Every structure is written in C-alpha cells, then in structure tokens.
Amino acid sequence: MRKRYLIEVSPNDQQVVFCPPAIIKNKTLKRFAFGSKSIEVDFLPHPDKNDRIVISKGIQEALKFPNFGIPLHLFIENELLYIGPLIGIFTAGFTPFPLRPIGDRSLFFSKLLSVKKTVGALPFVFGEQHINWEQGTINGYFSHNNKWVTIEVPLPNVIYDRLPNRKSERNPKLIIVKDRLQKDYLIPWYNPGFFNKLDIYERLLQDSSVAVYLPETFPFTSFSMIETMLANYGQIYIKPQNGSLGLGVHQIIYDKHQDEYYCRYQDDGNVNRLRKFSSLEGLFKSVFAHQNLEKMLIQQGIHLLRNEARPVDFRIHTNKDDLGEWHVTAMAAKLAGPGSVTTHLRSGGDIKTIEEIFPKEQCVLYTEKLTKAALLLSKALERNIEGIIGEIGFDLGIDRNGDVWLFEANSKPGRSIFTHPELQEFDLLTRKLSIAFAVFLTEQSLLHPEELFK
Template identity: 75%
Template structure:
C-alpha cells in the first residue's frame, strides 16, 4: 500500500500548510484541495514530523475537511496538493433512524466504512437527496468512533456505486444524478449496474481466452433447443436472465432409460421440490405456468464435484487494488442442501473453506485453478464491459474431470460466505480493497483523465 499521512488541524487562522519534505520534494505547490474544494495557501516543510500534514482551522473550514483525525494520501498535480481520497458511496433506501440510517444494510456500511484508517481514505455514504447542487456539497453519513454522524463535505474524488437492486438502478432520478456527476463534474464512478447473465455470457464468448470456461447457454426460444441440450448433457438449468440469490433457478433432468423428465426447484414457500413428468410440455405447463419464459435462459448442466453426494460450487471474489491490479480476495466452497437446485444457504446449503472439504493436494490444485480462472475472467470482463469495474463475485464450478466452469458473475456480490468464522480475514480484505481502488482512480483522474473518461 502507498504511504499516507496524518492530517492534523491546529487552532489558528494562518493560511499555511506544513508538509513532510518527502511530499514537497522541491515542487511548486500553491493550493491545497480536498474533494472538489481547493484554496490558495503557503507551503513549508514540517520541521520535525515526517508522518503528517498540518493545516490550520481556517484552512480546514475552507475546504470542509471533517473533524476527524485520520491518515490520508497526498497527490500533487498542477501545483495543487490533494489530500484524500474523499470517497462517496452512493446508495438508496435511507431511513429517519439516526442509528440505522440505511435500514437493514446499516451494518454492512458500518463495516465498509471501518476500513477508512487502514486504507488511508475517507469514505461516506450518501443518496441523491443529500446533494446540494448549488453549493457543490453533500451531507454525508460517516461512521466514526463506532457511531454514525452526518457532515457536510465537498463533492468526492470518486464515487462507489452501492445501489441495492435493479429497481433503484433503473430509477430515472438516480440515473440522472450519476450522469450529471460523471459528465459535468468528471467524477470517476465505479461498479455501476447489475450484470445480466446472458449479456455477460455473450461478451465473454467473444473472448477466445475464456470461452473454454463457458457452459453452453441460450435465451429461451423453444422446447426444441432444450430437447437438444437434454439429449446432449442429460440435464439443464433454466434461470432468470436478471436473477440473483438463486431465485427462480430450475434444473430439468431427462432419464434416457424411461423417457421421463424431472424438475428440481424451490417453490414460493422456499421448499425444495422434485417432480416427475412424462413430457417436457407437461413439465412446462405445470411448473412454468405463471412465468415469463422470454426472461429466462437455458444453460448446460454440469456434473460437479460432490461432498457427501451434495454438489459443490465456489464463490470467488476479485477486487482491483490501489494500483488498479486484479486480486483474488476470497474463495469459499458452497455445498448444496439435500434436494436443492442451488447451493444458497436459504435452500439448506453450507459454506465451507476448500481445506475443510478436500485433502491438501486437491485443495492446492483446485485453489490454483480457481484463482487463475477468476483473474482471467475478471480481466476479460474489464475489457469488454462499459464503465469502471472494481470488484466481481464469481460463481464457479469444477466438474469431475477437473475442468472449471463459470455460472455467474456478480457486480455487487453478496456477502453470505463471510459468515464462516475462518473467512473473517478475507471479509476484511474484500472491504479494504473495494475502498483502496478509489486511491488508484483518484490518481488516474488527476494524472491521466483521458484514460478514465475516453
């Protein structure tokens, strides 16, 4: 990680900033900036401290720097010293309860903001209603000293998109906010939008370096395509194109001996079902009677590795770090519940570490395969998707021949795997990296804006 400096405020009204000599390095610096606010000041080397930048109370008020003692990074460009980054986390669903400003997601955001000090960034949460366009300020929610507080700050250096669902993502008012902050204020905005399964598949399919990991997948068009795939693979999966959490996933199995069809799924009461039908048409008229099939896709069934006769897939998190490089930040095995079509905990699934399931030699082999595949896929999606991506959650499978397959890529991955006690450390790492990426973006926006906004 890069070096960061404690920002210290002195109780005077001098327009002077004291910096470590390593920051100044004989450079001509005339202004200090925090977020979108800057002011002309004089700079002097700090006589005896090389770990802090000292500003006066008057400067603090002018640039709207919060009353927090926190280490931050220093960037110099065009004779301006930028302290930060100031990171705005954009979301929706705010409440009027001070202790729970974001409702049931408050705990997640408090954990996310707890990485401010180790990362050397100042992150806050906000919604469209907290923006003052006239003043160029935001009433931000900060989690400081284990408590929530609101502070008026300038527009941030970078914005991290944490909208909770597709409904909020498609809200015209929120779309307008994003476009305005990106286009008028040139603020880098990362992780916009939820992935569409079929769109992701089609984009990856164009990249020869990753096609080997893609199960055959088609939009639902007719029974004939399913008949063809069933005769080829023995079983298929039918999924919503925009689904999440395993909702709406059905497994269809064809018994070549008897000619019967079976459908495994979870009903509206979250009960696992396995039903038998004499034809594919009857299966569909019964199970999919009230579903919009044009919103579904059909995917090749794969015989996955098993643990005690239960299928295993793997959640692999990747993040870009403070140098803009992809890292694998977390891996967990998810074991399907008995009779379940998915590995989700809601369906009786279990979360394990790979080491809990496999002997060391297999554990090392599978871990290496999952890491190399996830990094290849991350780089491919990065090249082939619009916008700035900072994190991805992959659902990967390994078949009985040791081949790796991608089932899903999530731009806003769930965090259920981190309930496992042995994954607490990587839980922290994923949160840390998701904010650390803002350091890289801030630097890019200052030094190479043409790369970000091309």
C-alpha cells in the first residue's frame, strides 16, 4: 500500500509546509497543491515527525482544504507537491432537504463516501448547479460524522460519473458540463455513460479473446430472422437495446412437436405471463402490438443451469484498484422467480451465494470459469470502448454443458445482490475500489497524462 500522510494545520499564516525529510530530500519543490488549486510555498523538513505534513491555516484557506483528519496520498510532479486526491462524484437529482440532499440515493452516497479513510482520499458529491466556474470551485456535499455538510473546494483531481439514468445522461446542460471539465480542465472522468447492449455486443464480437462468450445477437429486422433463430435454438429473447432491470424482456419458445409458440414476459401490471400461440404472427400482433420493434434486439436463448427447476444466472462485479488492475469483487447467483422471464428481484427472483446452491466441486469449477470470463470481458471492454472504465457489473450464464455466456454488461451496476447477508463484505470492497481507482487516475493524470488523454 502506498504511504499516506496526515495533514496537520497550525494556527498561523506562514507560507511554509513542513514535510518528513525523506519527501523533500534531493528535490526542488516550489508549490503546494490540492485539487485544481496551488500556491507558492517554502518546504522545510519536519524536525521530528515522519507521518505527517504541517501546513498553516493560511495555506489551508488559500487551497480550500477541508481537514477531516484523514491520512492522504502525496504526488510530486514538476516542482509541485499535491495532496489528495480530491474526488468529485457527479450526479443529478438533488433535493432541498439537508438530511437527504440526493433523495432516495442519499444513503447509497453516504456509504460510498464512508470509505474515505481506508482509501486515503476526499470524495464528495456534486451536480452541475454546484460549480462556480469563475472561482474554479465547487460547493460539494461531504459525509462527515454521519451528517451531510457542504464545503467549498477546488475543482477535483478526478470525477466519478454516477448519473442515475439515461435521461440525465442525455441532458444537454450536463453534457456541456462534462465536456468542459474533461476538455478545458483535463480532469479524468471515469465510468462515463450507460452501455447500449447491441453496441457492446458488436464491439466484443471483434475481440477474439471473448467472442466465445457471446450468444448470437441481432437488431430486429424481420420475422424470418426470428423463425431462423427459433429453428436453430428452440428459444430466443427479445430485449430493449437500452433496457435495464429486466424491463421489456420477452422469451419466445418454439415447440416443434406441437408447432406452437410460447411467450413468457411481465405485463404492465408486473404480473409474470406465459401465453401460447399457434403462429408467430399471432404472437407478435398480440404481445408486441404497441412496441417499437426497431429498438429491440433478438438474442439466442441459452439452456441455463437450474436449481430446484429454476433457471440460474450470475451477477459478477469487477473493479479496478489503486494500481489500475482489474479484480472480481463480488459474485452471486440469481434464481428466477416462479414463471419469470428474468432473475431480477422485482420479478420474484432470489439472490444466493454460489455455495448455497451448488456442491463444493461445482462451486470451485463455476467460480473459476466465471472469474476468468469476467476478467477477460473487463479487459476487452476497456480496449474496445471510449472513456475510462473503473467498474462493471456482468450478467453471466452457464449452460448445461458448462459453457459461460454473457447476457449483459452494466457500466453502473445495481447493488441488489448486496442485500444478501453473506455478500455485504463485498459491498464494502466494491465501494472501496470504486473510490481507490481514483488514486491511480490522479497519479496517471499528473505523471503520465499522455496515457489518459491519448
């Protein structure tokens, strides 16, 4: 683990920073920086403490440094000594209520920010309305002592994108803010954008390291294509290209012995339905009458592993750490609800650990296969899409032959699996690494900006 240093504030206005001698030995340092602000100071060795840096109240105020008593990282570049990182978490949906400033997501954000001490960073939450462009500052929301406090801080070293949905992502005002912070201020921005299922599929299909995990997938073009896929696979899934939470997913099964079609889906009243039709045309006229099929994709059906006659798939979280390396940080099995087309909780699904539903030998085998697939897919996505990715949630399946399949990749994965008591420690790990990755990005942006902004 990188060494971190406590920042101590002394009650004077001297433009002097006292450092452990090893930090400043044989170095020419002229400026001290926090976030986007820096000032000229003198650096002197601290006479007797090697674990802290002492700055004056005047330096603290000039840099707008909030002192929470957390040991922070140091970065040295071009005669500047930076402390931090200062991490801005960008979102939307703020409220006027001080106890719940981000509405229902306030608890999630307070838990996310709670890792600041273990990571050695200062994360805060903000929206476009909190930026003061003239001053180069942000009125950020910090979580401290179980309370929300707003503190004016400089523009951050790194920004973590936590916009809540595609609608906010398409907001022209937010797009302008994002472009300005990235292009004019060169602030690294990670986890930008929700994934489009078809776009992800087409990009990964070109990557030989992961093409084996991809079920055949096409945009809807004609009924004849559906007939062909049903003849080949016996079942298909029809999904919205930009859907989430399993909404709008339909399974179509063809019984070739009876020459009949079955459609499983959830209706507008959130009731799981299974209907039988004598023709594909009749099925589409009845079930898809009010849907725009051109926004749908058709995917090969997979005969999944089952537990107690219920189909099982898996949610795998991957995160990058403070060295920029990928890790599998959480893994859960999801069992489909009775009659449900998906394994989502809202459709009656259940979350289990892999150990709860498979014998030990199978657990080891499946865990190895899923881990290998998730890491290969994470690296392939990183190679094949624009922007900086720090975390991904994968929905993977294993068929009756033991082969792994990718159903979906999520750039902003939901956290429902962490309601399971045995998965709560992994909830902490995913939160910790999603913030720790910003330490790596800060270092890269200062020392190797050409790598980040190429």
